[in-house]
Amino acid sequence: MLSGIYVPLITPFDESGAVAYAALEKLAASVLDQGAAGLVALGTTGEPSALSATERRTVVEICGQAARSYGAQLIVGDLELVEGATAALVTVPAFVRPGERGVIAHFEHLAERSQVPLVIYHIPYRTGQPLTAAVLRRLGEHPMIVGVKYATGSVDQDAVALLGEAPSGFSVLTGDDVYLSPMLALGASGGILASAHLHTSSFVSMAASWDRALGHRLAAMSATLFAEPNPTVLKGVLHAKGLIPTPDVRLPLVPATAESVARALDWGA
Helix, strand or coil: CCCEEEEECCCCECCCCCECHHHHHHHHHHHHHCCCCEEEECCHHHCHHHCCHHHHHHHHHHHHHHHHHHCCEEEECCCCCCCCCCEEEEECCCCCCCHHHHHHHHHHHHHHHCCCCEEEEECHHHHCCCCCHHHHHHHHCCCCEEEEEECCCCCCHHHHHHHHCCCCCCEEEECCHHHHHHHHHHCCCEEECHHHHCCHHHHHHHHHCCCHHHHHHHHHHHHHHCCCCCCHHHHHHHHHCCCCCCCCCCCCCCCCCHHHHHHHHHHCC
C-alpha cells in the first residue's frame, strides 16, 4: 500500500536551457533525506510534455537510482518508462470525456497490459471528466490498480465517501497540496505534493502524525506556491534558495512574477 509523502520532482534547467541533471539528482536526494516515501518522475510538475524522449528517459533513470539508493518508491508518469518502478501514474483521458463506463474500460484495459500497478490521477478540472466514489471503488478492486491521486480542487462528498469505504489495499493520496490536512483527517494515506520540495520533513511529519496547526501552516505555504501555474513559483523559490541553477520553465509556461516568488519566500522567512 502506498503511504506517506511522494514528491513529484520538477525538471530543473540550466542557463543554456538544457536539463540540469546534477541539480535533479541533488533535489531527489534532499527530499529522500528528509523522509519522503518516494519520488514521482514525469508528473505534471516535471513538465514532461516539454521534454524530449531522451530527456524523459534520463530523468526517470536519475530518479530511479535515487529511489533505489534510499530504499524508496518510484512512481512514473509514463507507461513506457516503468521498468523498476513501483507504479505508474496515469490520468483519466483528457478532452475526450468518455463517461464513467469509458473510464472504467480504459483503466481496466491499461491494468491488464501494464508491467506495474497503476495509480489513477483524478484531476477533473484538467481532464473534464469527474468520477464518483463508486467508480473509483470499482477500479480499486482491480489487483493492478493500487491507488488514486485525488485532486478535485476541493474536499468533496465523493472524497468523503471514498475514504469512508475504500477497497482493501487501495491508497487515496491527496494531490491538492492545500487540502493535505483535511484529507489526512478523513483517512487519506498520504499525498503526492509539489509543495513538499520545500520543508519536506514537515510534510512527512504531517502525514505520520496529523497536526492541525502544522496543517494550517503548510496549507498557507502551498497556497503561495500555486499563485501562478505550477511549477513556476516553486521553481522561482528553489532558484532563489540556490537549489537549482535557473527558475526557467519551457513554453507554454512562462516564469513566475517576482512578486509571487517574493510572497512565497516571505512565508518561510
